[in-house]
Amino acid sequence: xxxxxxxxxxxxxxxxxxxxxxxxxxxxxxxxxxxxxxxxxxxxxxxxxxxxxxxxxxxxxxxxxxxxxxxxxxxxxxxxxxxxxxxxxxxxxxxxxxxxxxxxxxxxxx
Amino acid sequence: xxxxxxxxxxxxxxxxxxxxxxxxxxxxxxxxxxxxxxxxxxxxxxxxxxxxxxxxxxxxxxxxxxxxxxxxxxxxxxxxxxxxxxxxxxxxxxxxxxxxxxxxxxxxxxxxxxxxxxxxxxxxxxxxxxxxxxxxxxxxxxxxxxxxxxxxxxxxxxxxxxxxxxxxxxxxxxxxxxxxxxxxxxxxxx
Numbered sequence: 098x099x100x101x102x103x104x105x106x107x108x109x110x111x112x113x114x115x116x117x118x119x120x121x122x123x124x125x126x127x128x129x130x131x132x133x134x135x136x137x138x139x140x141x142x143x144x145x146x147x148x149x150x151x152x153x154x155x156x157x158x159x160x161x162x163x164x165x166x167x168x169x170x171x172x173x174x175x176x177x178x179x180x181x182x183x184x185x186x187x188x189x190x191x192x193x194x195x196x197x198x199x200x201x202x203x204x205x206x207x
Numbered sequence: 208x209x210x211x212x213x214x215x216x217x218x219x220x221x222x223x224x225x226x227x228x229x230x231x232x233x234x235x236x237x238x239x240x241x242x243x244x245x246x247x248x249x250x251x252x253x254x255x256x257x258x259x260x261x262x263x264x265x266x267x268x269x270x271x272x273x274x275x276x277x278x279x280x281x282x283x284x285x286x287x288x289x290x291x292x293x294x295x296x297x298x299x300x301x302x303x304x305x306x307x308x309x310x311x312x313x314x315x316x317x318x319x320x321x322x323x324x325x326x327x328x329x330x331x332x333x334x335x336x337x338x339x340x341x342x343x344x345x346x347x348x349x350x351x352x353x354x355x356x357x358x359x360x361x362x363x364x365x366x367x368x369x370x371x372x373x374x375x376x377x378x379x380x381x382x383x384x385x386x387x388x389x390x391x392x393x394x395x396x397x
Contacts, residue, residue, distance in 0.1 A: 154216065158210075164210060164211060165210070165211045165212075165213055166210050166211065166212050166213065167213050167215070168212060168213065168214045168215065168216065169214075169215040169216065170215075170216045170217060172216075172217040172230070173215050173216060173217040176217055176234050176237070179374065179375065179378070180234075180238055180374065180375075180378040181378075183374070183375040183376075183378035183379045183382070184378045184379060184381055184382030184385070185382055186375075186379055186382070187378070187379030187380055187381070187382035187383040187386075188382045188383060188385070188386045190379070190383075191262075191383045191386055191387075192386075194262065195258065195259065195262070198259060198261065198262075198309075
């Protein structure tokens with residue numbers, strides 16, 4: 098769908114880690130394309146969903162914790178996609194604010 | 208081997224006239240649970256810590272979430288001309304402190320407040336929202352609200368959008384609170 102793997106977004110970043118090299122120098126258009134691809138995939142998949150599809154239970158066992166069975170439904174997935182996007186959107190706004198402040202007020206030289 | 212079952216199903220809580228509204232409230236309550244889980248054990252010092260002057264503290268963001276919820280329900284769902292969120296949560300828009308002027312310290316009205324203060328403010332806002340939401344029907348979600356902006360532009364939204372916005376607004380600020388907490392720990396703030 099996206100053309101990048103789960104490691105390529107760089108999260109979670111190690112302590113004192115730098116942004117992943119795979120994203121170095123990428124222009125905004127690169128990220129806009131990634132987001133557009135993901136959303137098009139979502140639209141294509143859920144456009145025909147019925148209420149029953151939204152309530153359908155799914156199960157998974159995370160490889161890192163096979164003793165746990167995770168049970169969720171498609172309605173919760175869509176809720177989570179929304180709150181996940183909104184949470185990171187809030188972080189992006191705050192990072193942009195800090196970036197602007199840092200550029201306006203350079204750190205004093207040692 | 209016993210397998211633990213972790214269930215995450217979006218529910219339709221009872222007590223509402225509309226299942227759609229009930230599901231909005233379930234999502235908002237789930238967001239609130241995650242929000243409070245992320246700030247538990249924060250001290251008054253941590254709640255008023257700023258990454259830099261002019262940036263919001265966690266306490267200000269919590270107060271803002273509560274203020275925005277009470278205000279939006281009053282003007283966006285109840286259709287009141289002027290919000291009076293202070294009657295619901297006990298603090299004014301000026302006291303929650305957003306937007307903060309460049310270089311400004313955190314809102315002095317929130318200085319020294321402990322977590323219980325913010326939890327109470329948030330709980331008051333949500334209790335108000337729940338009381339209002341329980342009487343709504345599906346058709347109310349389509350009801351349009353027209354408001355005039357200071358520049359003369361007409362703002363049009365519907366009640367369904369208000370519930371969506373309450374959810375994304377809280378989720379966005381929850382993301383910022385997580386980032387402020389992370390920056391505070393990196394700065395040695397415990």
